[in-house]
Amino acid sequence: xxxxxxTPPKTQKELMCRCEDxxxxxxxxxxxxxxxxxPENLKRHKGWVGMLLESYLGADAGNQAEPDFxxxxxxxxxxxxxxxxxxxESTYVCTVTLEQSGELxxxxxxxxxxxxxxxxxxxxxxxxxxxxxxxxxxxWLWRPTAEQDTMLERDWSELMDRVVLGEQSEITAKExxxxxxxxxxxxxxxxxxxxxxxxxxxxxxxxGFYLRTSFTRKLLEQG
Numbered sequence: 001x002x003x004x005x006x007t008p009p010k011t012q013k014e015l016m017c018r019c020e021d022x023x024x025x026x027x028x029x030x031x032x033x034x035x036x037x038x039p040e041n042l043k044r045h046k047g048w049v050g051m052l053l054e055s056y057l058g059a060d061a062g063n064q065a066e067p068d069f070x071x072x073x074x075x076x077x078x079x080x081x082x083x084x085x086x087x088x089e090s091t092y093v094c095t096v097t098l099e100q101s102g103e104l105x106x107x108x109x110x111x112x113x114x115x116x117x118x119x120x121x122x123x124x125x126x127x128x129x130x131x132x133x134x135x136x137x138x139x140w141l142w143r144p145t146a147e148q149d150t151m152l153e154r155d156w157s158e159l160m161d162r163v164v165l166g167e168q169s170e171i172t173a174k175e176x177x178x179x180x181x182x183x184x185x186x187x188x189x190x191x192x193x194x195x196x197x198x199x200x201x202x203x204x205x206x207x208g209f210y211l212r213t214s215f216t217r218k219l220l221e222q223g
Contacts, residue, residue: 008060010073018057019139030056038132050078074117080125085168087216088125096207106153111209118142140223155179178215184208
């Protein structure tokens with residue numbers, strides 16, 4: 001765990017000034033400023049990079065169901081970058097609620113709130129580069145355009161229809177143009193409660209909403 005953190009930024013300008021200070025530094029330099037030890041790798045420390053940046057930038061949401069920077073309404077997402085300067089993997093957004101009544105609307109959904117205003121922070125992520133020596137890139141703020149919001153809503157609605165119908169165990173990562181649903185657990189032994197097609201509770205692997213790399217690649221090009 002990372003205990004030390006800076007105070008939450010009071011304005012968007014203050015947040016972006018901190019981001020400017022981040023750019024060009026290595027994860028090792030940031031960890032040194034926070035007086036914490038860099039793990040050898042991320043195999044047993046999944047999420048460490050995100051927690052490091054949240055601490056450095058002053059994110060204050062913790063485990064609350066709020067955007068990372070509560071007062072600013074801004075969510076932070078790291079974007080691991082490969083040697084070609086492209087997103088290395090899809091971006092986790094939030095968990096999928098597997099017990100749904102079908103009454104939830106896109107505008108009221110947690111995922112919509114998460115994606116309403118996002119601070120993207122690109123991070124060097126080539127496995128050949130030691131974790132402490134990986135550089136942080138130039139962060140930028142993003143709000144979905146009307147077209148992007150429409151596409152995200154369409155994907156979300158189609159995927160949630162499947163969940164409501166009890167078909168969550170059959171959903172594959174191939175579904176959805178911008179959004180996809182994928183397993184979200186340390187291993188296949190982790191189970192969550194869902195609703196089957198006949199309306200009965202069943203145990204299945206937890207699921208999460210992810211933004212496809214084809215979508216985040218476009219955001220990176222625009223950012």
